[in-house]
Amino acid sequence: MCAEALRNAPRRRRRKEARPQELTAAALALFVEKGFAATRLDEVAARAGVSKGTLYLYFDSKEALFEAVIREGIVPAIAEGEALLEHYGDDPVQLLRCILFGWWERIGATELGGIPKLMVSEARNFPEVARFYDEAVIQRGLALLRAALARGIALKVFRPVDVDTMARLLIAPLVHLALWRHSFAACCGGTMDVGHYLETHFDLVLHGLMADRTRRGDSQ
């Protein structure tokens, strides 16, 4: 019986170099759930199916693990977003829609959606990581939104607005929802219609953005 179980469980054998990703994935889940300080490295290792000593073969310290979690976490997704700029060259409304809904599908709704909570919680404890995240993710994401807004204004589809402030207002409800899912939703989870929430937000923003008032119905 014991031998059977050992055969079924992936035996501790020489693992390839996929280990770092398995460890950062486990660390991300636990850091998001419990916070950095309250997460024990034994847990992280166990969740990745190895021992704590193995973890130290790949990461110098707990803090180095945290940095790796953040660095490899979200940056790739940003590049995907920037590619949208070229794809939707002539339709700012669809561009904006794809950025926002794409953010939710690729980040907010996945395990990556925990990273905002993690960074908000730990930014002041790891200011250098926070600065990296701010430059590599936040500022880059805001720049993407500003570019989309500016294009819409240039094409006279949107009325002139402060694109910097508007970019922040565009993303705030999405981040807010991601934070919610990884905090209160776990214990106070009133079922909520995410699609309706996003549609309502997008509709509200368009109301304030559109240059002319020909647009009424928002069905899509």
Add this chain to the structure above:
Amino acid sequence: MCAEALRNAPRRRRRKEARPQELTAAALALFVEKGFAATRLDEVAARAGVSKGTLYLYFDSKEALFEAVIREGIVPAIAEGEALLEHYGDDPVQLLRCILFGWWERIGATELGGIPKLMVSEARNFPEVARFYDEAVIQRGLALLRAALARGIALKVFRPVDVDTMARLLIAPLVHLALWRHSFAACCGGTMDVGHYLETHFDLVLHGLMADRTRRGDSQ
């Protein structure tokens, strides 16, 4: 010289009545800055000007201190907001404006503004406290916003909208800003015009809410 210093600094005197508040205030500041797990009770006590032993005269445990911080923190401010409902009986726009800007002045811009970050960070570690906060603060605040929206709709000032979703969209950018101030702002603080941010948000929301389009200028 030493005697002078002792006279100037309010030396450790016996102040039974004020102690709990001094301790919870110190704990709030440190919990928000470093998180619950990373905050040492020695620090909390030192910040309140007492020793750790004294802290345990007033609170049974670290967790009890956390609960006290949350319970006494924000609940009173909610009642003030609810009073606005009666004050602005006939002007839903001003009512909404006062709720939002009042929230920022009374909570977001004060030390209480750290509580959202603290609760988001620790909700999953303290589900019972989170449930209390959800009921006593969040749901109550959302109900207040829903009431203000519903009144505007009833008076035909606002067009019919889903008041529940709209209430969440109304508060999200404010909470987002409060979270920002207590996380990234400390290390990546690009100077930001809070007043402009709030005005832009309010203006955007009104654009989407107003029943007729007579309203154009938003100066006030």
Add this chain to the structure above:
DNA sequence: CGTAAATTACTGACCGGTCAGTTATTAACA
């Protein structure tokens, strides 16, 4: 009053458990 006794707010050294980080050892390859 004055002062001794009683009370109470407060202290800080200490204990025990926990956990990040280390090391001696084993097991799986070539």
Add this chain to the structure above:
DNA sequence: TGTTAATAACTGACCGGTCAGTAATTTACG
């Protein structure tokens, strides 16, 4: 057999929580 991935046992610093003792304040009493 040598090399390396992996482990399990180990260490030591740290911190939540305790408690015997101290100082400030009040009360009792001559």
